[in-house]
Amino acid sequence: MGQPFPFSAIVGQEEMKQALLIAAVDASIGGVMVFGDRGTGKSTAVRALAALLPPMSANVGCVYACDPATEQQWCADCRARSEHTALKAHRIPVPVVDLPLGATEDRVVGALDIERALADGVKAFEPGLLARANRGFLYVDEVNLLEDHLVDLLIDVAASGENLVEREGLSVRHPARFVLIGSGNPEEGELRPQLLDRFGLSVEVRTPTDLGARVAVVRRRDDFERDRTVFIEHWKKDDDRVRRHIVKARARLPAIGVPDSALERAAQLCMSLGTDGLRGELTLVRASRALAALAGDAVVGDDHLRRSASMSLRHRLRRDPLDDTGSTARVERAVAQLFGPGTAA
Structure with missing residues (x-):
């Protein structure tokens, strides 16, 4: 590939x-x-x-790429081999x-x-x-x-x-x-x-409707196809920056606080939208916590909930025969009512 x-x-x-x-x-x-x-x-x-x-680190010879650090999740083959010899790890x-x-x-x-x-x-x-x-x-x-x-x-x-x-x-x-x-x-x-x-x-x-964006998409894709090595090298520093950002966010994630006020806000939003079950709240809180980790924030706040609401909830709404607006608009409207004016996405 x-x-x-x-x-x-x-x-x-x-x-x-x-x-x-x-x-x-x-x-x-x-x-x-x-x-x-x-x-x-x-x-x-x-x-x-x-x-x-x-x-990622994986056990050598494992077709499932089992993680050496989580032995409780190993496949049967890794468990059996580990009884006779110490398994080696490699990066893949x-x-x-x-x-x-x-x-x-x-x-x-x-x-x-x-x-x-x-x-x-x-x-x-x-x-x-x-x-x-x-x-x-x-x-x-x-x-x-x-x-x-x-x-x-x-x-x-x-x-x-x-x-x-x-x-x-x-x-x-x-x-x-x-x-x-x-x-x-x-x-x-x-x-x-x-x-x-x-x-x-x-x-x-959606397909871009802005002229400048469309031109940029075509130009970058054409440059990529003409000389991939040069194009990838040009964007390497930016990609390395994003990679470090992800690694740092993963390390921060366990320590991110979710106060009761954030849990209440998430529950209020889901109740106002009539989402079924509690998977909506759970996803909203987890997505907001990941956003906080990416932003370098210590606790989940209204801004994180607001930014992750549409992507967490738009696909969990029941059809409302009395409301012909799209699910995204319904989420944004509920967010504005709960959090005040602002951008939901």
Whole structure:
């Protein structure tokens, strides 16, 4: 695979870039859903962010890239090997795995070799895309066109962090913790509510309408295609700065305070919007905490809640037959009523 487009060189699309940075700082947020027109840089941004992240430590020889520092999350093979020898660690790039629309279930979850199991008594398992995505990013383009049985499968794995494959009385279980990134064009079909709710954040991207922005997009992309090495070197300092920003934010995250006043504000906002369950509040608080870490702030405040409200809540609203405004406008209106005049995004 060729070198990805630099994250810092992406023109505009600030909400999408902000959401991806939040997910990079706190993977527990639950991933990002990006709705928008074709050709607006959705897949470019995902691959650019993954290339931006520092390499991660993994056990040598592990197909799931188990983290040496979290033994309780190791796969069965790493546990078995560790009983006989000390496992070595190495640094590898953060994986970005594409889940194509036409993928079979076996390709996604992995395949058990039943014939070899019966003939040789060996539980042979061929890992799938979920195994490769562990501790990285699983990217599903046009996720609203994904087959229903794969949607159900993703919902289960995203909730448990494990992938269980069962065939003919045989079973294999392995870790599958990944940041789920989906993209889609709303004009080509809606996303099932069960899957949409599993995405922590939802953002909207649009084709730029500003002449200067469009010219900048075309110029940068053309320069990138003509000489990638020179273009990437030109943006290296900016990308390095963002990388250091992410690393520092991850280190700050555990110490970020969330006062009761912030929790009350988050609950009030969700109650005023009528969101179902408490996942909205939890995501809003986590996203705001990640924003505070990125900003270098010690505690979550109104500004962080305001800035993360739309991306955390717009996809959790019920349809209101008496209100034909879009979900983003409804969130912004509720934010303005609770926090006072200002910008919700």
